[in-house]
Structure formats: C-alpha cells, structure tokens
Amino acid sequence: MAGSQGGEHYDLLITGGTVLDGTGAPGFRADVAIRGDRIVRVSREPLPAGSAARVIDASGKIVAPGFIDLHAHLDPLLRLPGAESLVRQGVTTALGGPDGGSPWPLRSYLDSTQAARLGMNVAFLVGHNTIRERVMEMADRTPTPEELQRMRGMVAQAMGEGAWGLSTGLKYLPGAYSRTDDGGTLARAAADSGGIYTSHLREEGLGLIESVAEAIRIGREARIPVVLTHHKVVGQPMWGASRRTLAMVDSARAAGVDVVADQYPYTATYTGIGVLVPAWAMANGDSAFERRLRTPALRATASCAGSSSTSSTTAAAATCVASSLRAFPGCASWKAKPSTTGRPCADCRPHRPRVPSW
Numbered sequence: 001m002a003g004s005q006g007g008e009h010y011d012l013l014i015t016g017g018t019v020l021d022g023t024g025a026p027g028f029r030a031d032v033a034i035r036g037d038r039i040v041r042v043s044r045e046p047l048p049a050g051s052a053a054r055v056i057d058a059s060g061k062i063v064a065p066g067f068i069d070l071h072a073h074l075d076p077l078l079r080l081p082g083a084e085s086l087v088r089q090g091v092t093t094a095l096g097g098p099d100g101g102s103p104w105p106l107r108s109y110l111d112s113t114q115a116a117r118l119g120m121n122v123a124f125l126v127g128h129n130t131i132r133e134r135v136m137e138m139a140d141r142t143p144t145p146e147e148l149q150r151m152r153g154m155v156a157q158a159m160g161e162g163a164w165g166l167s168t169g170l171k172y173l174p175g176a177y178s179r180t181d182d183g184g185t186l187a188r189a190a191a192d193s194g195g196i197y198t199s200h201l202r203e204e205g206l207g208l209i210e211s212v213a214e215a216i217r218i219g220r221e222a223r224i225p226v227v228l229t230h231h232k233v234v235g236q237p238m239w240g241a242s243r244r245t246l247a248m249v250d251s252a253r254a255a256g257v258d259v260v261a262d263q264y265p266y267t268a269t270y271t272g273i274g275v276l277v278p279a280w281a282m283a284n285g286d287s288a289f290e291r292r293l294r295t296p297a298l299r300a301t302a303s304c305a306g307s308s309s310t311s312s313t314t315a316a317a318a319t320c321v322a323s324s325l326r327a328f329p330g331c332a333s334w335k336a337k338p339s340t341t342g343r344p345c346a347d348c349r350p351h352r353p354r355v356p357s358w
C-alpha cells in the first residue's frame, strides 16, 4: 500500500463503488487506486480525481478484485489465450479440468499456458476419466491392483506437477465404470499432496441421494475436501430432494468432513447427448457400441424406428439406443442391461418413475 501523503499519482482510479474485497466482509464504499498492474490504495475517503490519469466512476456498482471460477471447461484456452469470455465477466482465476477431464500430462500443458501469456490465472485439477482411459481404455470392469496403482501414480504425478486436486465425472465414461473404492484410492493420492476432490456425481436424478453419499464417503475415507460440482436435482420426481442433500452436506460437515457444493448461476441443466446412452452400451468404445447396435438381441429389445440400429454414425446410434431404452416399459435404470430375450431387463421396478439424467 502506498502512504497516505498528498501528491500521489495513479494510473487508474475507480471511484464511488461498493468494494467487496473477497474476504467475506460486508461491502464498503471506497475509492481504489491502481498503479501499473497493482492495487496500491483502497481508501474510504474520496481520492482526488486529478490524482489519476484515468478515472472510472463506479457509483452504484460493486468493485471486486476478480472472481474465481471453480468449474471451468478451459479446453479452448490455448486457442483463445485472452480468455475474454471469462475475463469480461470479471473472472480473474479459473480452475480447469472439471468433471473428470483434464489435460495430460499436466506439466507440459501448464508449460504451454505459460508460453501463451494468458489473460487470467488458471489452475487445473487432474481428471479421473482422463487417467482411467489411459490405463484401462473404455473397459467396463474394476481395475486390477496394478492398474489401480498406475492410476494412483498418475494422480500423484499430476499433483507434483501442480494440480490442485482430482476431479471425477462419474456420469461420464469411463468414470461410470469405476467403483467408489477406486475413486477413494485415487482421492487419497490427491489428498496426500493437499489436493481437493470435485465430483460431477454419478447420478443427479433418481440416484442423487446415493451419489451425494458416495462423494461424502470418499471425502471422509480419503480425508480430502469435497466439492459437489454444479449441485442440482434433475427430473421432476426428485424436485425438493435438495433439502435432503443439503442436510447430508450439513451433517457431514458437522461430523468433520470438509464438503461443500457449488451450483450453476441459472436454473437450467445441460450436458452432452452421450449421457442418453447407458454406460454398458458404450463399453470398449465406439466400434463395440456399433457392434452391439447391430446384434439381433439388442435390436429385439430396442424399438428403433426404421433400421437405424445399423447406422454407422455414433450420434445416430446414440439416439437409437436412447429411444429404444426409453421404450422399455417400467425399466427403472438405464444402466441395467436389457435381457437378450427381448423382455424387459431383470431388475425392472415398474412402479419407480424413470428419469433420464440429463
């Protein structure tokens, strides 16, 4: 901070705004003086307009040091290093690598961000899906001890290279094939280096309660701070369930688990169309998926209009599978494999409403 003696000269003066300084303290009216790229003075007394080369009148507005976006999909960052879409919203620091997807290896990626001269500060989580796919591709099974050890080593490596923690996207592939215990093992590797754990939950619709419980369990067992990413309740039958999930968060916190939630600043929800396809149908990748679509057994359980089950495009095939599974009367879970007899799957629970989780 500069001294308060007269004759100071600043490059920029932001006057008359209500300052929210990021500490959680109540806002207060102040003038903010900047020299070069530094805030050099925050004064509750008005500073003379003549003391700065440029003055911005912020009367009636909030003045904040910059927002931190803790869930940013920064994939185009190297193409758009100015990051104007975030900077112009006031975001000065963003945390990338959410939902289980991150750059890999992290060190070389961070080196390129350094060279790209970004318009904001960035940090990254290491993504569970990214790591798992490198070790196990799209296998729908539990990892061998060796595979789990390799994944654990990769999390530790990323943490050493500067990751802030581990993200999972258990609704996405191949994370959907993982078990809570695998996630816990990898979360412990992140916790060992002081990282956090953020999770796009396994389900945000009917399976929401179990999914929140899973994230809290990982936090408790791995002793790692947990963020329920973009927490929400999807699907009308579950509306109101946030009372229960927030109570779960509160009671976990009371029991000593460091768990918090963030949320979209809007009421809609969105994701990729891929979540319409059940995870089992996508196991072992696109060609296996297309092969499944061409099997008579699956076709018999499906009710695709026309013969789109022979479609050669994944997008069309996805639509086909999704619509066919919707046609399962009373089938509670898209995760359940349809029977090969053409009858609804074995674990159908006809009275339970079925809510697609998108």
Ligand SMILES: [Zn+2]
Pocket: 099, 200, 229, 230
């Ligand atoms: Zn997400």
